[in-house]
Amino acid sequence: SRLSELGIIVHTGHGSSTAEGGKRPITFALYPDYCYSILISAGFPNHLTCTVLNFGGELPYRKRIETDPTETYTETVNRIAVMVREAMQAVGVSPEKLCGIAILYDGIIDTVSGEILHSAYRPWPSHLKLREDLAEQLPFETSIIVDNASVFAGYAETSILSESAANRM
Numbered sequence: 001s002r003l004s005e006l007g008i009i010v011h012t013g014h015g016s017s018t019a020e021g022g023k024r025p026i027t028f029a030l031y032p033d034y035c036y037s038i039l040i041s042a043g044f045p046n047h048l049t050c051t052v053l054n055f056g057g058e059l060p061y062r063k064r065i066e067t068d069p070t071e072t073y074t075e076t077v078n079r080i081a082v083m084v085r086e087a088m089q090a091v092g093v094s095p096e097k098l099c100g101i102a103i104l105y106d107g108i109i110d111t112v113s114g115e116i117l118h119s120a121y122r123p124w125p126s127h128l129k130l131r132e133d134l135a136e137q138l139p140f141e142t143s144i145i146v147d148n149a150s151v152f153a154g155y156a157e158t159s160i161l162s163e164s165a166a167n168r169m
Contacts, residue, residue, distance in 0.1 A: 039101075040103045045067075045106075065083070077137060101143070106148065131145075
């Protein structure tokens, strides 16, 4: 009841009764518009991709832009901040409905501090404080996670394999 009152879950109907003829269960689902995550893929030297994911696992927004591989770190952080604000405006996501921002980056990343220790594709200096620098560009507070492409790709691969195995059953 509490999760329903908070708008986190919504009633979706009734399930099937058991083989023994028990009471039909009431079914619920996550309310898709409860909160959103923004995913920034910056693991390639020539483009950035911004995706918005809702609580129901749907992707209401995706935009890919071409970038100049010689772009400076500051220009890249500014561009990411603009993409985040544009995505939030396009989907109508208020800061209160934003769970956080996940940034996939190339190279060696310190996930605890959110720093780019060494960029694989760009001739930038080391120890760039991406989490802090992006937070300064945004007019609201939110969680920002920075990790490298292999971690996110591994998670995506695991999710796809798990989903595929579930669909075969």
